[in-house]
Amino acid sequence: MDKIGDRELFSRVAADDQKAFAEFVERYKDRLFNFIARIIIERETAEDILQETFLRVYNQRKSYSPDFALSTWVFTIALNLVRSELRRRKLRRYMSLDFLKEETNVEIPDKTNAEPMKLKPILEKAIRLLPEEYRLAFVLCDIERLPYHEIAEIMRVPVGTVKSRINRARAMLRERILPHKELNYELSKGLPLVISVH
Amino acid sequence: MNCRKVYRLLSAFIDGSLEQSEMAEMEQHLKQCPSCSVRAAEMRLIVQTAGELEQLRPGPHFVNRTLCAIENGARPAASLSGWRFALTLSGTAFALAACLTLIMVGPPSESSLALNKQGGSNKPILIKVNQTQNAGDRFEGFPVPAEILKRDLAAADSMNKDSVASKPTVPMPNLLQRVDFEDPLEVKIESKGK
Numbered sequence: 001m002d003k004i005g006d007r008e009l010f011s012r013v014a015a016d017d018q019k020a021f022a023e024f025v026e027r028y029k030d031r032l033f034n035f036i037a038r039i040i041i042e043r044e045t046a047e048d049i050l051q052e053t054f055l056r057v058y059n060q061r062k063s064y065s066p067d068f069a070l071s072t073w074v075f076t077i078a079l080n081l082v083r084s085e086l087r088r089r090k091l092r093r094y095m096s097l098d099f100l101k102e103e104t105n106v107e108i109p110d111k112t113n114a115e116p117m118k119l120k121p122i123l124e125k126a127i128r129l130l131p132e133e134y135r136l137a138f139v140l141c142d143i144e145r146l147p148y149h150e151i152a153e154i155m156r157v158p159v160g161t162v163k164s165r166i167n168r169a170r171a172m173l174r175e176r177i178l179p180h181k182e183l184n185y186e187l188s189k190g191l192p193l194v195i196s197v198h
Numbered sequence: 199m200n201c202r203k204v205y206r207l208l209s210a211f212i213d214g215s216l217e218q219s220e221m222a223e224m225e226q227h228l229k230q231c232p233s234c235s236v237r238a239a240e241m242r243l244i245v246q247t248a249g250e251l252e253q254l255r256p257g258p259h260f261v262n263r264t265l266c267a268i269e270n271g272a273r274p275a276a277s278l279s280g281w282r283f284a285l286t287l288s289g290t291a292f293a294l295a296a297c298l299t300l301i302m303v304g305p306p307s308e309s310s311l312a313l314n315k316q317g318g319s320n321k322p323i324l325i326k327v328n329q330t331q332n333a334g335d336r337f338e339g340f341p342v343p344a345e346i347l348k349r350d351l352a353a354a355d356s357m358n359k360d361s362v363a364s365k366p367t368v369p370m371p372n373l374l375q376r377v378d379f380e381d382p383l384e385v386k387i388e389s390k391g392k
Contacts, residue, residue, distance in 0.1 A: 026261055029260060029261065030256075033254055034253050046256075047257060050256055050260070120247060123247050127248075142249060143251060163215075170244055171241070
């Protein structure tokens with residue numbers, strides 16, 4: 001199938017074109033999975049939620065309103081399912097008293113051992129520790145690269161709230177990665193990193 | 199522009215979503231303030247690194263699996279909506295509280311049931327305690343059927359007797375003195391020979 005726009009593609013999906021739906025799944029699966037898996041963490045559960053998202057999209061294909069961007073609509077469905085899963089987990093954690101032994105800190109290696117290549121895994125871990133709403137805003141903005149107004153529609157909050165959450169999330173990440181402050185500064189200036197070994 | 203305001207607008211500055219005048223003010227401040235400049239560089243690095251994180255992808259058979267599920271008429275799994283979730287949560291909490299109460303207090307006794315029958319008047323309720331209760335009435339645990347209780351008490355009595363009988367007899371001081379007194383109903387028979 002030739003590369004066509006999202007709206008054109010989805011109008012075919014709405015007209016029960018199975019090939020168009022396969023193309024739609026192919027087009028959105030990676031973006032959606034990247035978002036879901038970064039919030040849910042467990043791969044299998046993330047795949048289940050992704051499949052559930054597509055099932056819902058298919059079942060509601062006739063009710064999609066072209067007034068909204070297709071990506072906004074699809075991400076909203078995915079986000080609702082992600083939130084349901086997080087709520088279930090929270091309840092399970094409280095019922096099993098697991099929240100008492102909840103992970104509160106992430107193992108971030110000492111700055112003396114840090115290498116520039118290790119910044120990505122450190123950031124990945126730090127993102128997991130962000131509070132839920134901040135993590136959602138950060139992932140949608142800085143990983144999925146969605147504009148503020150679209151994130152606001154998906155999360156159903158004002159744009160100002162989105163901006164403030166993203167700012168706070170970035171600040172929290174910066175604070176968590178603070179042991180690597182020198183590393184970051186050197187990297188940002190493009191200078192060779194000096195690693196002191198004690 | 200002061201450092202506090204810069205801190206608040208830093209994210210929007212990095213994303214280029216500030217007004218032109220604010221952008222110019224920010225740039226001016228960052229040139230003059232080394233700590234804000236470092237902070238901006240760090241935040242920019244985080245944003246840049248986040249954009250370069252490896253893309254997570256579903257398994258290779260995902261598309262086929264999903265299309266098969268749709269072809270087979272799979273319905274989306276019902277998830278708990280807001281009010282249903284709250285209802286479930288409150289129901290669970292109530293059941294938990296009831297179980298805890300039952301474990302800690304025990305089931306309602308006969309006297310408390312009798313009190314409940316008196317209705318919800320505001321008058322203080324007096325509990326009459328019978329001083330000459332039977333052994334069975336004094337039992338305060340779970341209600342036991344009368345015949346079982348009677349049987350158990352009889353067994354306990356016989357065990358006590360046995361244990362007393364099997365014990366070696368120890369001469370005890372005679373603490374009780376036999377008191378003989380005339381029975382008013384006693385009929386004295388006098389001999390005719392006297």
